[in-house]
Amino acid sequence: MEILLSALTGLLYAGGVYLILRRSILKFIIGIIFMSNATNLLVFLSAGIVPGQPAFVDDTMKDAELMADPLPQALVLTAIVIGFGIVVFTIALKYKFFKTTSTDDQDQLTNTDA
Amino acid sequence: MTETGLPILLPFALIIVLIFMRSTVSSRWTGIVGALLNMIVAVYLFLQLRHDDVLVLQVGGWEAPYGITLALDYLSALMLLVTALIVLVIAIYAFRFIGDRPGYSKFHVFFFSLTMGVNGAFITGDVFNFYVWLEVILLSSFVLITMGAKKDQLEGGIKYMTLNLIASLLFLAGIGLLYGKTGTLNMAHLARILINDQQSILMNTSAMMFFVALGIKAAVFPLFFWLPASYHTPNITVTSLFAGLLTKVGVYALIRFFTLFFVQDVYFWHNLLLIIAGLTMVIGGMAATIYFETRRILSYHIISQIGYMIMGLGIYTPLAIAGSIFFMIHNIIAKTNTFLVMGIVSKIKGTFYLKDIGGLYKERPFIAILFIIPAFALAGIPPLSGFFGKFILIKAGIEDKHYIVTAVAVLTSLLTLYSMIKIWNEAFLKKQPESTHLPSKVKLKISEVLPSVILALASVLLGLLAAPFFEWTLAAANQLMDPNVYIEAVLNKIE
Amino acid sequence: MNSVILQLAAKYLRILFLSFALIALVRGHNFPGGGFIGGLLAALYIVYDSLAFTTQQIKKELIVRPEHYIGSGLVCVLLSFLPSVLSGSPLMQGKWLSLDIPLIGVTKLGTPLLFDVGVFLTVMGVTLLFLFTLSTKK
Numbered sequence: 095m096e097i098l099l100s101a102l103t104g105l106l107y108a109g110g111v112y113l114i115l116r117r118s119i120l121k122f123i124i125g126i127i128f129m130s131n132a133t134n135l136l137v138f139l140s141a142g143i144v145p146g147q148p149a150f151v152d153d154t155m156k157d158a159e160l161m162a163d164p165l166p167q168a169l170v171l172t173a174i175v176i177g178f179g180i181v182v183f184t185i186a187l188k189y190k191f192f193k194t195t196s197t198d199d200q201d202q203l204t205n206t207d208a
Numbered sequence: 209m210t211e212t213g214l215p216i217l218l219p220f221a222l223i224i225v226l227i228f229m230r231s232t233v234s235s236r237w238t239g240i241v242g243a244l245l246n247m248i249v250a251v252y253l254f255l256q257l258r259h260d261d262v263l264v265l266q267v268g269g270w271e272a273p274y275g276i277t278l279a280l281d282y283l284s285a286l287m288l289l290v291t292a293l294i295v296l297v298i299a300i301y302a303f304r305f306i307g308d309r310p311g312y313s314k315f316h317v318f319f320f321s322l323t324m325g326v327n328g329a330f331i332t333g334d335v336f337n338f339y340v341w342l343e344v345i346l347l348s349s350f351v352l353i354t355m356g357a358k359k360d361q362l363e364g365g366i367k368y369m370t371l372n373l374i375a376s377l378l379f380l381a382g383i384g385l386l387y388g389k390t391g392t393l394n395m396a397h398l399a400r401i402l403i404n405d406q407q408s409i410l411m412n413t414s415a416m417m418f419f420v421a422l423g424i425k426a427a428v429f430p431l432f433f434w435l436p437a438s439y440h441t442p443n444i445t446v447t448s449l450f451a452g453l454l455t456k457v458g459v460y461a462l463i464r465f466f467t468l469f470f471v472q473d474v475y476f477w478h479n480l481l482l483i484i485a486g487l488t489m490v491i492g493g494m495a496a497t498i499y500f501e502t503r504r505i506l507s508y509h510i511i512s513q514i515g516y517m518i519m520g521l522g523i524y525t526p527l528a529i530a531g532s533i534f535f536m537i538h539n540i541i542a543k544t545n546t547f548l549v550m551g552i553v554s555k556i557k558g559t560f561y562l563k564d565i566g567g568l569y570k571e572r573p574f575i576a577i578l579f580i581i582p583a584f585a586l587a588g589i590p591p592l593s594g595f596f597g598k599f600i601l602i603k604a605g606i607e608d609k610h611y612i613v614t615a616v617a618v619l620t621s622l623l624t625l626y627s628m629i630k631i632w633n634e635a636f637l638k639k640q641p642e643s644t645h646l647p648s649k650v651k652l653k654i655s656e657v658l659p660s661v662i663l664a665l666a667s668v669l670l671g672l673l674a675a676p677f678f679e680w681t682l683a684a685a686n687q688l689m690d691p692n693v694y695i696e697a698v699l700n701k702i703e
Numbered sequence: 704m705n706s707v708i709l710q711l712a713a714k715y716l717r718i719l720f721l722s723f724a725l726i727a728l729v730r731g732h733n734f735p736g737g738g739f740i741g742g743l744l745a746a747l748y749i750v751y752d753s754l755a756f757t758t759q760q761i762k763k764e765l766i767v768r769p770e771h772y773i774g775s776g777l778v779c780v781l782l783s784f785l786p787s788v789l790s791g792s793p794l795m796q797g798k799w800l801s802l803d804i805p806l807i808g809v810t811k812l813g814t815p816l817l818f819d820v821g822v823f824l825t826v827m828g829v830t831l832l833f834l835f836t837l838s839t840k841k
Contacts (some may be wrong), residue, residue, distance in 0.1 A: 114374075119366065122370070126373055126374075126377075129374075129377050130377055133377050133380045133381045133384070134380075136381055136384040136385075137380060137381075137383065137384035137387070138384075139384075139388075140384040140385065140387045140388035141387065141388065141391075165387070165393075166384075166387065169336055169383070169384075169387075171739075172336070172340065173380055175739060176340070176343045179347060179829070180343070180346075180347065180373065180376075182833045183347065183350055183351075184369060184373070185837070186833070186836060186837060187350070187354060187362065187365055187366065187369065188366075189837065190354075190357060190362060191362040191363070191365075191366060194357070194359050194362060195359060195362075195363075203363050203366065203367065205359070205360055205363055206360055206363050206364045206367065206437050206438065206440070206441055207436075207437050210788055210793070210794045213794045217781075217784070217794075220777070220781065221781060223777065224774055224777045224778055224781060227770055227771070227773060227774035227777070228771065228774050265793065265794060266793055267793065267794055267795050268787075268793060268794070268795040268796050268797070269787075269792055269793040269795075269796035
């Protein structure tokens with residue numbers, strides 16, 4: 095399972111990098127979403143995977159060794175929340191930019207350089 | 209120590225008050241009062257450090273390394289103090305320069321969320337918590353940089369966003385790898401685990417992720433392109449705030465991480481840091497010379513001066529680290545001040561283009577003095593603050609036999625001086641070009657000039673009282689170079 | 704869109720969505736759920752409503768502006784710090800209160816719940832603000 099998820103992480107990074115290098119701003123944003131999901135998976139995998147066990151203890155849990163590491167899950171949750179906010183902001187920014195300039199082409203973004 | 213959390217709680221409470229506030233006049237006053245309170249908190253915490261070496265708060269009562277720790281040592285306290293100063297002057301400056309412009313009604317909300325993020329980043333003792341504060345800073349700065357929604361601002365905002373988002377993702381990936389290898393994210397605990405770590409090659413992957421991410425944030429040489437593409441687009445108040453604080457959070461984190469726990473592969477990292485420091489200095493300084501727009505010139509100088517701070521970290525002696533911290537504090541004050549003065553100049557002349565400005569020295573000698581103090585401080589003319597910052601760094605460089613980077617640092621000073629003299633000649637000495645039409649005679653209000661005066665005084669005082677101030681930065685550097693005090697303070701009860 | 708079926712369904716689904724959101728909020732401390740998920744679920748209901756009705760109608764239903772949901776959520780978060788500060792324990796430490804409520808039995812109420820309510824309101828407000836900003840045609 096870990097190998098599969100690692101491969102998926104790599105695939106998502108590759109797709110994200112490819113999309114980021116495209117000229118369209120919208121594709122760039124989708125690339126960022128890909129990469130942020132890949133990063134979340136990476137953090138999630140960092141503690142290894144424990145199959146079928148929750149990350150918190152109740153009275154029935156006797157052995158803490160069996161438990162999944164709760165910290166990466168908490169980190170991923172935080173990262174997802176932050177990613178959610180950021181993606182919404184970038185989409186709003188792109189929308190506003192498209193309305194003022196009616197372009198989606200990154201090569202047109204030359205006004206503030208040099 | 210609950211009061212250690214105050215630098216975060218106070219801006220948080222101010223954000224709530226400002227969200228519910230409708231009138232811009234009252235939010236402007238709240239901004240000033242809040243910034244004053246923030247200043248009091250910073251001074252109070254700094255004075256507390258006379259009794260303890262490190263102030264520690266285990267949030268929620270969860271002992272380190274399981275919970276989030278807030279730890280305040282000399283470096284954090286100094287950074288909080290200078291941040292509070294910048295926040296205070298920007299709050300005063302915003303009184304007229306933001307005023308009640310359309311689209312800026314929520315400026316103060318995001319101003320204080322940026323303050324909260326910066327304060328939080330300076331006092332946190334947890335790597336993931338640091339990431340969260342970085343994101344708080346990032347989101348607030350996104351909003352601030354696009355506030356007003358002019359075409360150029362949106363474009364600058366997209367460029368700013370692009371590279372900074374990638375930096376955040378790299379930082380998070382670095383955290384994942386670090387956690388996978390060490391099983392902790394508490395900085396002190398990491399330091400204890402990694403101090404005897406022999407497998408430096410494993411740590412270097414995550415160290416490199418952190419370095420690239422923080423390098424983008426700090427705008428070092430091959431990663432700085434977002435900064436000059438975006439800093440000249442927003443309102444001058446926002447630019448001044450960013451120029452003072454944003455890149456320095458990245459430098460602070462580099463200093464913190466690479467003195468506390470990324471200390472294994474010293475040879476590789478310190479040489480890399482020195483090379484990058486040299487290139488950052490020269491390229492920032494040279495790029496600045498071709499522009500005639502004051503904000504762009506000054507933006508490139510931000511980059512150039514980041515190089516000095518990285519240089520101190522690369523030399524890695526207590527003196528050099530103390531020099532870095534001294535230089536960083538001087539730079540925050542002087543750099544913000546040059547932007548503030550340029551805001552005043554553009555208010556008088558209606559433009560930031562040097563070719564359309566002139567004759568200010570005869571017209572308004574007071575503004576000329578206000579400009580010359582931070583400009584000479586940046587160039588390193590004694591007795592102003594920049595001279596001592598550079599002097600300490602260069603002394604440390606020669607003592608430790610890093611002659612090349614020291615020579616580069618000295619030569620870059622000349623480039624800085626050249627740029628400052630260019631602005632001085634063009635804006636202040638040259639006659640007003642006749643073709644341009646001037647706005648009618650502007651009368652400056654006290655709240656527009658006062659911030660510059662405060663910061664100019666700070667620059668002069670930092671120069672005149674350099675010796676006692678250097679003692680503080682040296683104390684901070686000694687704490688960084690001998691992390692045992694910090695580690696003991698955070699992990700007091702745990703083996 | 705102006706579909707009678709959707710509008711009628713929205714009226715009844717409202718109860719389902721909101722009670723589900725509240726359940727997720729309350730059980731969040733020891734079980735899956737919590738303020739963030741609850742807030743998203745509540746916002747989801749309003750997204751659904753916005754498909755059936757116009758944005759103006761929903762704004763009226765919400766009574767206050769989304770910004771004020773965020774503000775009151777942050778107030779709840781700040782209030783949840785108070786018990787720990789006043790009792791002199793470390794900031795943000797959880798403080799619990801056992802209440803014997805008739806019919807429900809002994810219930811433990813604590814500052815983490817208040818914190819979660821704050822997160823609930825903030826997330827709901829933020830999501831609504833996104834929605835209204837992006838869906839308003841100028």
